[in-house]
Structures are given as structure tokens and as C-alpha cells.
Amino acid sequence: MLLPTLAALSDALNRASSKGLGDTSPLPLILVMALVTSVIFGPLMLYLGSIILGWTGKWLGGRASREAIGMALAWSMVPIAWSLLLWIPELLIFGTELFSHSAPSVAASPLLFLSFKVAEAVLGCWALVLLLKSLGQVQGFSAWRALGTTLLGLLILVVPIVLLVFAFKALF
Secondary structure, three states: OHHHHHHHHHHHHHHHHHOOHHHOOOHHHHHHHHHHHHHHHHHHHHHHHHHHHHHHHHHOOOOOOHHHHHHHHHHOOHHHHHHHHHHHHHHHHHHHHHHOOOOHHHHHOHHHHHHHHHHHHHHHHHHHHHHHHHHHHHHOOOHHHHHHHHHHHHHHHHHHHHHHHHHHHHHO
16 A cells, blocks of 8 residues: 555645645645545555456456456556655755745756656656556556556546536536
8 A cells, every 4th residue: 555655645746736735835734735635545546446457457358356456556656656756856956836836946947847857757657667567467468458458447537527527517
């Protein structure tokens, strides 16, 4: 459960940064909110992800158990967990401006800020490759078929959400 929790913490910090939560909330509150949500949503997403990838994998001829898929999914989160280490120098260099829309230090050092984002993107790509390779391994098929499994799983998650949004808009 540690790996999905750490990956969810990285995601929560990135979301807080992109939404500019520092404009309305102090840094300690942002960090506590990120930690609390990651403890809840990290394991939940691991559990749901392993169920959904199990279904879609079986549709494509996979043979792995939900536990094996969960382990493959969890281990693919190692690079995302490591990306948390990037927050240390980012916070030391840019401070609370990372969570603010008005960020003069970030604007003054765009290449430095961009280098952190490129490093995060590389780690994200590494995580995706690990997911596809490990999922393919436990399911007994190629990484390409694992990509199909993953895309089908995303459709299962996205389609109901899109339908709910359209239904909600139609009502109001």
C-alpha cells in the first residue's frame, strides 16, 4: 500500500500546484490535505485498478489474478513515488510559489522550473513502461496487449463519468 499512497501523494501535490491552492490556503494545510487524500485514494485506486485491469485483461486473454495485477500496478508506481524527491529542491528553490498562480520566482527561472517538469515527465513515462511490461508479464501477453487492456480500463472509467457530466449539464 505504500507505493500507491506515495504515488497518490505526488499526484495530489501536482494537482494542488496546478490549481493554485496556495492562493487560498497555507502550505501546511495543502500538505496535510495532500497526505490525507493520498492515504485514502492511493489504496482505493490500486484496488479499483486491479479489478478493472483484471476484467479487461481477461477479455483479451489474460490469466492473472487480481492480486498479481495489483502487484504489477503497485510496482509500476515506483518512479512516481521517486518523483516526490523532486519536491524537496523545488520547495527549497521556489517555496510556496509552487502552489500559487502568481509565481515571480518561477517566472524568473523558467528553464529551471521546466527541468523539474521534464524530470517528472520522464519518470511518468518510465512508470507507464513499467506498467505495460509488468501487466503484460503477469497476464501472459505482450506489452502492446497490456496497452489495450489499460486503454479499455480507462474507457470503463471515463465513459460513465462523461455520461454523468452530460446528464448533470442537461438537468441544469
